[in-house]
Amino acid sequence: MHRKLAAFATAAALAGGALVATPALAQFAKAEDAIDYRQSAFTVMANHMGRLSAMAKGEKPFDAAAAQASAQLIATMSKLPWEAFTPGSDGGFANVKGDPWKNAADFKSLQDRLMGETAKLPESAGSLETLRKQLGATGASCKACHDKYRAQ
Template sequence: MNKNLAVAAMALAVAAGSLVATPAAAQFAKAEDAIDYRQSAFTVMANHMGRLSAMAKGEKPFDAASAKASAQLIQTMSKLPWEAFTPGSDGGFSNVKGDPWKNADDFKSLQEKLMAETAKLPDAVGSLDGLRKQLGATGSACKACHDKYRAQ
């Protein structure tokens, strides 16, 4: 009985390990799925950056609680799109320019810069001055990647 339990436990461990180790490319059945995934993440980020921008510009009243909620969402979303830059997902409506796959180190560096700046947003948005300062730094990180790798 113990031998059967050990074999079952081993089989379960192997199965669980294989699920965790599945490459990102396998998560997208088609290149269009990867494009849709990353564009959706960027769309949510852009929407919430727009909300923060409207507060920073005085177009909407500053609301620290709302700003923090948007900042936290931006921080979370900034981690998501990168796994969807799978080889072969540069066609169609992808908006990719250049070749982030051949320039992987540079592309990774820009991702990390964006994630580092978005990580500062939730703490910075407690005041209007903090929002303005960090929103500018975060926007610059977005722009740096757009300038190199996003077709307009």
């Protein structure tokens, strides 16, 4: 099954790359590996969002260096999950709803929205006031996608 998919991806790539997402299949031997990879990226991203959020809410003292480090990590991590949404990786321990594969353009626009917001996080981390604002915009971009595509 997976070997067939990989062969198909190669054929599609050779045929002119009409299916843009398929070459990513080769990065993951099994659907479970892809699910693990994207959930891990989300987990790390969420951990650092939590650290920033604790500062924003005043539960932890504002530490500009730590905020900057978390903001950078979030910006990097937010680029990672998407190649791991390989076709057919909606079973097992995946918590996906709303068929992001069928709604690929919409799913992609929500990824772009997130990456647009996370790219602004590092420069916002210099003061608590700007961090609060950008953290809010980033969190809203997480929620916009989760409401549609993350099953709970």
